[in-house]
Amino acid sequence: MLKATLRIGDLKTFDPAVRDCSIAIGESYIRPFQHKSLESLLLKNSDQWFFVIRERQRVADEFGTNPIATANASADQLRQSYQQCMHWPLDFVVIEAARRGPRLQVRAGHIGSLPIYFHVEERTRTVTLSWDFVDFLGTSRAIDAEIIAHHLSMRTFYSARQPCAGINLPTAGATLYVDRSETSFEYGSLDPFTRPCTYKTWRLM
Secondary structure, X not given: OEXXXXXXXXXXXXXXXXXXXXXXXOOEEEEEOOOOOEEEEEEEOOOEEEEEEEEOOOOXXXXXXXXXXXXXXXXXXXXXXXXXXXXXXXXXXXXXXXXXXXXXXXXXXXOOOOOOEEEEEOOOOEEEEEOXXXXXXXXXXXXXXXXXXXXXXXXXXXXXXXXXOOOEOOOOOOEEEEEOOOEEXXXXXXXXXXXXXXXXXXXXX
């Protein structure tokens, strides 16, 4: 679980930096939810970085805030750690970014138990993520009549679409891709061993 506002332009100019219990990238930020059953990790180098929040395999004994583990890594170390995240046995959410482009991807785990909603502001190329749907209701939004009809008839179905148009839920195994001009969403495979490693695609030449 997390809350984040990520401007695509900030990804090219600023390095992610941990500040207290959040990560700052210029005016952009990532704020992981603090819970003893969750852990956070930020790995980075000069070209790209990724952040993961995931369910712990062993619940921590301590209560209160959990520091964000941070490390610098080579391209090979980054790729290896990323692949390990894709094979994590519990649920996770990964945010990955590359300076070149710049570009951003958000990947949901193959279980889909960690709720995370998103909205992409096309004009400013800003991605907003939150575990709390209420965070998106400060702006007037159109209603998705088809989704509302399914809810009222109690015939809901598993979908990224939500009652408010423009707000979506990354389903299990889904990928959101955003760069300066393109936005795409893929439902993806639920099998972690068949999911492609993005860092092969983003590898800098």
